[in-house]
Amino acid sequence: MKKYIVLLFISLLGFAQQTPAPKQNKSILIIGAKAHLGNGEVIENSLISIIDGKIATIGDATLMKPAKHDIIIEAAGKHVYPGFIAPNSTLGLVEIDAVRASDDESEIGEFNPHVRSIIAYNTESVVTETTRPNGVLLAQITPRGGRISGTSSIVQLDAWNWEDAIIKENDGIHLNWPRSYSRTGWWAEPGGIEANKNYEPQIKTIQDYFDNAFAYLNTKNSKKDIPFEAMKGIQNGEKKLYIHVNGEKEIIDAVLFKKKNNIKNMVIVGGYYAFKVATLLKENNVAVLLKRVHDLPLLEDEDVNLPYKNAKLLVDAGVLVGLENAGDMERMQTRNLPFYAGTCAAWGLSKEQALQLITENTAKILGIDNQYGTLESGKSATLFISEGDPLEMKTNVISFAFIDGRQISLQSHHTELYERYKGKFEQQKK
CATH class of the missing domain: 2.30.40.10 (Urease, subunit C, domain 1)
Incomplete structure (x- = not known):
């Protein structure tokens, strides 16, 4: 095999x-x-x-x-x-899921702010070229795994190597916020929802890490700590802090964490229940990169159309919103990004407002709006x-x-196959 x-x-x-x-x-x-x-x-x-x-x-x-x-x-x-701009993407980090040597999306360990996804970015990925015929020309290459996954960079999708591809290097650090609850069972036989007894200790561990990192950066050290060095720029806003979180309570706690640590630029990634605390987000100037639109509700008793309506609820509340695509088959589905925006237009936004979700708004969130978007x-x-x-x-x-x-x-492998089989059926007509 x-x-x-x-x-x-x-x-x-x-x-x-x-x-x-x-x-x-x-x-x-x-x-x-x-x-x-x-x-x-x-x-x-x-x-x-x-x-x-x-x-x-x-x-x-x-x-x-x-x-x-x-x-x-x-x-x-x-x-x-x-x-169009694809944020929170793993394009070029994994080519074939079943081949471990082609998978560079995550590293071992819990706190990896120093892990730079850009150096693993493969510009010759055959997946990447499938996005361009749908207008997706830019992406934020983002690591996965751990509590702090690492540091992302923003690229254009037509380059010889990662150095040529870079638009904005080391734009932000990605933190996976703990859940206040956990699910039991599995997809075929789902169980119930239980409180996460370790939620508060997990938040304390995050706070301790940030306290230690900021203490290190504010003092002169004879010995360099590479992970702590990578945290430089988070407090003054040179780097963004992307917090991956969906729950209402967790989003509130993430905003409190921002205020406590005086973090200038924070973005919620996922934000499924962000509409419930939209006023808090607007007041604290927190943008949202919204969870994949073509998805099912998180809870079985929710409105089945909530994922489609989510963007309008946030836009109407004055929150800066972009669309992201993390999840199953995320690299292959990046080409569907414009159709997520189209769904948002079908569920309340105007076409031009929906377009902003994958152009101007995302460019502002990523800090590249001076040149793109x-x-x-x-x-x-x-x-x-x-x-x-x-x-x-x-x-x-x-x-x-x-x-x-x-x-x-x-051109892509898709277009080559299209032309090949188009020719086959044309031959059969003769």
């Missing part, structure tokens, strides 16, 4: 990532598309000039006279969007042209995509 797994691994590695696009060396003009800026605004008939990887000009084509460009893309009847003059030309609405499976057909002005390949 092991022999066949190794052969499968080798055969999959034989299908390598598409060659990264070279640096933009010709000016590009996109004319006539409906531009969805990612901030809630729309330009019906747009003109977008891309020079040296940046958006040089964007505006109404009827009011502007374009300068001469090397490449002109006539996009009347089509749509332009900023590249919206279509604006001076920002990175990371965008794509779609034949229709990319938040809908049926009309999400992307014809062009650019990362930092570089026109990237939209």
Whole structure:
């Protein structure tokens, strides 16, 4: 059996990532598309000039006279969007779950702030290239496991190596908050819910670790402690603290932890019951990267549609919200990120509000909104042209995509299989 797994691994590695696009060396003009800026605004008939990887000009084509460009893309009847952003992702950290050598998403130990996911990021992952034809062009590469999983970094998804891919290195530390309860049984025969007797001691262990780390950072030490060194920047806001938590009580305790430790930038990841304490989150400037939308309720007596409504409940309360995709088959399902936003639009948000969940809002949460997340003059030309609405499976057909002005390949193993079997059925018709 092991022999066949190794052969499968080798055969999959034989299908390598598409060659990264070279640096933009010709000016590009996109004319006539409906531009969805990612901030809630729309330009019906747009003109977008891309020079040296940046958006040089964007505006109404009827009011502007374009300068001469090397490449002109006539996009009347089509749509332009900023590249979608996948936060809390393990793209490039695991290729084949059954092959341990290809799994780099977690390390042993409980407190690993010094573990940097970026150095394990594989730019040649065949999974990563399946996200780009759906407009997902950026991702936050995030470790898993332990109480403190490690440090994430943000990348663009068309690069030769992890150094080339980096947009923002070591953006934040990820803390898995303990649960105040535990479930008994298993999925086929679920039991009841019991209180976690170790909940308070587990929180104390976290607090003790932070106390020791901050004490270390505030004194001169002859001996360097690498994990504590990695905690530098959490108190002053240079790094974000991402707390992975879903329960109402746990979210309240996480906010109290933020206040007690004077942590400037904290983000709730998951946040299934965040809507119950939305006022508290807004008052404390805590954003939420919301749990996967295409999911079942956590409790059997809840509204079955709650996962779909969750984003609107938080947006209406004034909380900054983005969408994340952690869970089963999370790397393969990253390509579905725009459809999660589409579901949020079907359950109360406008299409432009839903778009913000995977563009501007996520860029703000990750701290990259100065260059990404919206279509604006001076920002990175990371965008794509779609034949229709990319938040809908049926009309999400992307014809062009650019990362930092570089026109990237939209080919993948999926598209190769499509063309192969399309040819087969065309042969059968003859």
